[in-house]
Amino acid sequence: MVVDAGAAADRPRRLYADSGLPDRLFRGVATGGGALVLAVMLLVGGFLTYRGWQALREAGWSFVTTAQWDPDARHFGIAAVITGTVLIAGVAIVFAVPLAIGTALYISEYAPFRLRRTLVSTIDLMAAVPSVVYGLWGLFFLQGKVIGLARWLSTYFGWIPLFKVDGADPNDPLATATVYTASTFVAGMVVAMMVTPIICSVIREVFSQAPIGEREGAYALGATRWGMIRSVVLPFGKGGMIGGTMLGLGRALGETIGVYMIISPVFVVQPHILQAGASSVSSLIALRYGEATPFAMSALMAAGLALFLMTLVVNFAASSIVARSRSGATAE
Amino acid sequence: MTTDATEARGATAPGSPTPAPPAGAAPTGTTLPDRTAVAPAHERRRATTTLRGTDVYAMLGSAAASLSLTWLFFTRLAPFSGGLGFVVFAYVLFLALYALLVSFDENGPAVRDRIASAIVHSLAVILLVALAFVVVYTLWSGRKALPHTNFFTQGMKHAGPLDPLTVGGIRHAMIGTLIQIGIALALTVPAGLLCAVFLNEVPGRFSRFVRTVVEAMTALPSVVAGLFIYATVILSLGVPLSGLAAALAISVMMLPIIIRASDVVIRLVPGTLREASYALGSPRWRTVWHVVLPTARSGLTTAVILGTARGVGETSPVLLTAGFTAVTNLDPGNGPMVSLPLATFEFVKSPQPAMIARGFGTAATLLVLVLILFVIARTIGGRGPGELTRRGTHRRVVASRRDQKRFAERAAARASMAYSGPTTHHVQSPDPGPAQGVDGS
Numbered sequence: 001m002v003v004d005a006g007a008a009a010d011r012p013r014r015l016y017a018d019s020g021l022p023d024r025l026f027r028g029v030a031t032g033g034g035a036l037v038l039a040v041m042l043l044v045g046g047f048l049t050y051r052g053w054q055a056l057r058e059a060g061w062s063f064v065t066t067a068q069w070d071p072d073a074r075h076f077g078i079a080a081v082i083t084g085t086v087l088i089a090g091v092a093i094v095f096a097v098p099l100a101i102g103t104a105l106y107i108s109e110y111a112p113f114r115l116r117r118t119l120v121s122t123i124d125l126m127a128a129v130p131s132v133v134y135g136l137w138g139l140f141f142l143q144g145k146v147i148g149l150a151r152w153l154s155t156y157f158g159w160i161p162l163f164k165v166d167g168a169d170p171n172d173p174l175a176t177a178t179v180y181t182a183s184t185f186v187a188g189m190v191v192a193m194m195v196t197p198i199i200c201s202v203i204r205e206v207f208s209q210a211p212i213g214e215r216e217g218a219y220a221l222g223a224t225r226w227g228m229i230r231s232v233v234l235p236f237g238k239g240g241m242i243g244g245t246m247l248g249l250g251r252a253l254g255e256t257i258g259v260y261m262i263i264s265p266v267f268v269v270q271p272h273i274l275q276a277g278a279s280s281v282s283s284l285i286a287l288r289y290g291e292a293t294p295f296a297m298s299a300l301m302a303a304g305l306a307l308f309l310m311t312l313v314v315n316f317a318a319s320s321i322v323a324r325s326r327s328g329a330t331a332e
Numbered sequence: 333m334t335t336d337a338t339e340a341r342g343a344t345a346p347g348s349p350t351p352a353p354p355a356g357a358a359p360t361g362t363t364l365p366d367r368t369a370v371a372p373a374h375e376r377r378r379a380t381t382t383l384r385g386t387d388v389y390a391m392l393g394s395a396a397a398s399l400s401l402t403w404l405f406f407t408r409l410a411p412f413s414g415g416l417g418f419v420v421f422a423y424v425l426f427l428a429l430y431a432l433l434v435s436f437d438e439n440g441p442a443v444r445d446r447i448a449s450a451i452v453h454s455l456a457v458i459l460l461v462a463l464a465f466v467v468v469y470t471l472w473s474g475r476k477a478l479p480h481t482n483f484f485t486q487g488m489k490h491a492g493p494l495d496p497l498t499v500g501g502i503r504h505a506m507i508g509t510l511i512q513i514g515i516a517l518a519l520t521v522p523a524g525l526l527c528a529v530f531l532n533e534v535p536g537r538f539s540r541f542v543r544t545v546v547e548a549m550t551a552l553p554s555v556v557a558g559l560f561i562y563a564t565v566i567l568s569l570g571v572p573l574s575g576l577a578a579a580l581a582i583s584v585m586m587l588p589i590i591i592r593a594s595d596v597v598i599r600l601v602p603g604t605l606r607e608a609s610y611a612l613g614s615p616r617w618r619t620v621w622h623v624v625l626p627t628a629r630s631g632l633t634t635a636v637i638l639g640t641a642r643g644v645g646e647t648s649p650v651l652l653t654a655g656f657t658a659v660t661n662l663d664p665g666n667g668p669m670v671s672l673p674l675a676t677f678e679f680v681k682s683p684q685p686a687m688i689a690r691g692f693g694t695a696a697t698l699l700v701l702v703l704i705l706f707v708i709a710r711t712i713g714g715r716g717p718g719e720l721t722r723r724g725t726h727r728r729v730v731a732s733r734r735d736q737k738r739f740a741e742r743a744a745a746r747a748s749m750a751y752s753g754p755t756t757h758h759v760q761s762p763d764p765g766p767a768q769g770v771d772g773s
Contacts, residue, residue, distance in 0.1 A: 026617035030534050033526030034542045037587065041549045044560050044584060051563060102455025110452060119460075125706050126463045128638060130645025132673045133695050136680060137466045140473070140688075148414050193466065196459060224445035254553025256648035257677065282555040282648065289562060289652055297563060304556040315551035 045308075052302035055295065063302065069267045069284065071292075071299035078303050080269050084184065084279035085307070088259060089252035091188025091273060092195055096252075097245050099192075100199035108207040109229060120204065127197035135258035138190030143181050143262070146189065150180040150274045165275045182264040184273040187280075190258045195248035202247055202322075206240025207233055243322030250314040254307065256282035281307040386437065387446070394429035398422050423454070470695050477693025484697075488658035497686055502694050504660040505675035508575060509701075511664050512654070512671055513644055515579035516586055521636055524590035531591075532598045533620055543595070549588040557584040558649030566653065573655030575669030581649035590639040597631030598624060630712050637709035641702045647673040672698040 056063055058074060066077025107119045154165040165179060210233045218228040234241075259280050265287060266277035281303050292300055402422040406413065427447060434446045476497060477483050483501040491500025527546070531539050561581040565571045601624050609619040625632070655668025656678055670678075672694055679691030 020615055022617055023615045026615075026620070027534055030526060030530035031538070033523060034530035034534070034539060037523055037527040037591065038542045038545055040584070040587065041545050044549070044552065044557070047560060047564060048556065099455055099459045102452050103459045105452045106456035110449065110456075121710055122460065122463070125703070128641040128645070128702055128706055129463075129467070130647070130673055130695075130698055130702060132645065132647045132676050133470050133699055134466060136473075136676065136692065136695050137469055139680065141469060145416075149416055152414070152417070193462065197463070200459070224441050226445040226448035227441055229448070250551050254551075254555070256553065256555040257651070257673075260648075261677070261680075282553055285555050285559055286648055286651060289559060297567070300559065301563065304553070304559050307553055308551070308556050311551040311553060312548055316548070319547060 048301055048305045048308065051298050052305040053298075055299040055302040058295075059299075059302075067267060067269050069288070069299075071296040076299050078281065078306055080267050081279045081281045081284045081303065082306065082310075083269050083271070084263075085253055085281050085310075087184045087271070087273055088188045088191060088255075088278065088280055089249055091185055092191035092252040093245060093249055095189055095192035096196040096199055096248055100196050100203055100244070100248070101241060103196075103200050104203035104207050105229065105233070107204050108210075109225065109233065120201070123197050123200050123204070127201060131194055131255060131258045132261075134190055134193050135261040137193075138186060138258060139261050142189060143186055146186050147180045150183065150185060154180070154274050161271060162273055164272050166272065179276050180274060182262060182276045182278070184263070184270070184275075184278040187259045187262040187278055188273070190262055191252045191255050194255060194258060195252045198251055199244045199248035202244030203237065203241055206237040206244070206322075210236040239321050239324065243318045246314050246318030246321070250311040250318065253311050253314065254282060255280075256286055259283050260286050387434075390430060390433040390446075391450075394426050394433050397429050398426035401425055427451070467699065470692065470699050473689075473692035474694075474696030476689040478696060483690075483693055487660040489660070491658075494684060495686065497689060500690070502672070502675055502690070502697065504657065505670045505672045505694060506697070507660055507662065508654070508669040509644060509671040509698075511662070511669065512575050512579045512582060512650070513640060515576065515664060516582040516643055517636070517640060519579070519583045520586045520590050520639070524587055524636075524639075525594055525632065527591050528594035528598055529620060529624075531595050533616065533624070546588050546591050546595075550592055552585070552588070554585050554646050555648040555652070557581050558652035560584065561649070562652045572666065573653065573668050574666060575654060575661070575664035578650045578654035578669065578671065579664065581653045582643045582646060585646060585649055586639045586643040589642055590635055593635030593638060594628075594632050597628045597635055600631065601627045633712045634709045637705050637712070641705045641709070644671075644705070645673055645698065645702055647677055650674045651677065672701070 055071065055076075059066070059076065063077050064082075065079055066075065067080035069076045069081070103123070107116060107123070111119055150165075153163050157163040158165065214232045214236070215228055218232050223231060259278075260283040263278040263280070263283060264276055265279050265283060267279060270277055270279065285300050285304055288296065289300060399422055402418060402425055405421065406418055427450060430450060431443055431447055434443045438446075480497050480501070482498060484506070485503055486499070486501040487504035488500045488502075489504075527542070531543050531546075558581045561577055561584065565577050565580055566573060571577055605623055605627060606619055609623045614622070650671050651674055654671065654674060656674065657668040657670055661667050661669045676691050676694040676698065679687050679694060682688065
């Protein structure tokens with residue numbers, strides 16, 4: 001009984017600290033700033049959804065199955081542009097990921113100590129180079145150089161549907177090479193140049209956090225450097241590698257100007273990555289916004305919304321994978 | 333035998349057999365075993381370098397072998413051709429030969445180690461060379477336009493597409509870029525920093541939600557940001573295609589980038605510094621203003637500059653919102669205004685060589701601008717919060733000494749006052765004063 005009474009009297013105290021008016025003001029202002037940013041962000045998302053809704057309601061499910069883009073005739077869909085976007089991003093990732101992992105390994109494991117800071121800065125700088133510069137490079141330099149590779153791939157691997165090129169005759173020496181330009185492949189390579197530094201800096205960050213104790217343990221057990229990397233660094237950095245790749249993928253999906261400069265737009269589902277003619281959501285918007293009627297604008301908004309949702313899913317998946325991986329934990 | 337004697341003998345007559353100690357001599361000091369007989373006199377230091385001669389020979393040998401074999405294949409044996417094919421063929425051959433050479437005197441894991449090392453090195457070289465090439469290519473292609481002074485002092489008002497490079501320039505685009513990025517910075521820096529402070533200093537469910545939304549908005553494709561501003565500000569509110577609309581589009585894109593980067597930097601401020609400030613009795617806003625922000629200053633500057641570099645280079649939001657003009661427009665609220673990336677994009681659309689040269693010149697200017705911004709960011713914020721340069725350390729030491737002197741003077745003054753003053757009954761302990769020492773700058 002006495003114990004009960006004591007427990008009742010001994011309630012947890014209410015913690016209270018009055019920090020004064022200036023502090024309350026500060027909290028108010030800071031919260032206001034956060035709310036302002038939140039409002040802007042929600043406005044962007046909300047407005048996109050609101051304006052896109054009109055077109056989405058009109059089109060229904062045909063929005064995702066139609067390849068043509070003719071909103072004023074009420075015949076439009078994102079089948080072609082989404083396929084094109086995914087293919088361009090896929091090509092970019094195929095080129096970017098091995099390069100990024102190799103460079104990240106080099107910087108964190110092989111490079112001399114004095115060089116490391118310089119290399120890290122170089123990679124970060126490359127992530128800041130404007131995409132129009134990469135686009136110029138792709139348009140005026142890479143495009144012409146890739147024709148040989150594209151022709152070789154389509155000649156010997158044309159039996160794979162992805163590498164097939166319609167209208168190309170490898171036996172005709174006078175055949176024009178334009179059928180191999182302005183393709184998904186070239187655009188993907190340009191986008192790869194843009195996303196590799198981003199992927200590389202995420203992966204390098206994670207690799208350099210691999211616990212020193214485990215590294216030395218591997219060496220003490222007689223591992224070679226590659227053995228150590230395979231048994232310690234790569235398993236530790238797996239989450240970072242996947243997350244970094246997906247961050248790069250998100251960026252690649254949304255890339256506009258580099259793609260827009262390279263490709264010649266087509267509005268059919270174009271699975272042949274080496275053939276001239278490609279499409280992406282972002283270049284569709286850049287191409288059609290100017291002469292759009294209100295309904296066409298709504299359709300473009302819907303396409304933009306679809307793109308945004310795609311990058312959103314990819315980015316959230318990436319950050320949750322990075323957060324859930326062991327990266328950042330140390331060994332005891 | 334004493335140690336001295338052994339050393340002396342070893343120094344004078346290395347390698348000579350040690351004579352046996354006299355039988356009758358009794359040991360006087362510490363008896364040491366005779367080392368000279370066991371150890372060879374010329375013991376060489378072990379080489380601790382990881383690079384060995386055999387490795388270098390194996391690498392050079394396999395490189396030479398693969399080059400000559402590839403040359404043989406491409407010119408004599410097989411109907412191969414093409415530069416890229418040559419490189420790929422030679423590289424694969426090099427890896428195979430290298431593995432073979434190393435396997436002569438190493439075991440399996442060591443061979444795999446060497447091959448992996450070769451592959452990692454070549455991947456890094458490919459990437460760095462490709463990236464450096466993009467930069468050099470742009471600057472090199474811009475060499476035709478850049479030497480003309482009029483390229484920087486004139487707009488394109490009087491220059492047609494067929495005019496040579498001696499007429500017309502990118503003054504309008506440079507001014508446009510400065511105005512647009514200026515407006516964007518004036519909007520995003522206060523909002524972004526305030527939001528980052530909010531995320532860190534007012535924790536709770538609401539700030540977690542804001543952080544999630546900000547993270548989501550970094551995924552917003554830049555063209556969609558442009559489309560948003562085009563649909564709201566231009567179509568709905570009736571603002572014309574202008575520099576202001578472009579600046580707003582850039583702001584929508586830059587805001588999440590700056591918030592995320594500054595959020596990370598502010599989170600890195602050591603908790604002990606904050607707690608020390610609270611322990612000295614300073615309220616939250618004073619702690620933020622005098623401790624958190626100064627500590628994170630270099631990182632915050634970096635975040636802003638990196639965000640600026642991204643914003644300066646964005647083409648697609650500007651493409652949708654700024655319009656295009658050939659004349660210099662100083663009024664952001666009225667009439668189209670061009671920026672450097674947009675001018676590049678529009679120049680290279682033209683098939684005329686002079687216009688393409690102008691496009692490359694503009695791209696080179698933009699690239700140099702980004703490079704400068706980046707170098708500034710690295711110089712200011714290359715180090716984490718709390719890490720100081722030598723000059724910074726010196727400044728802080730001087731400030732600390734000044735404070736110490738001031739406190740001592742104040743304590744002395746109070747002590748003398750207490751001594752002379754009739755009303756004071758006890759000598760006050762030296763008061764360290766308000767939290768001025770915390771700031772340190």
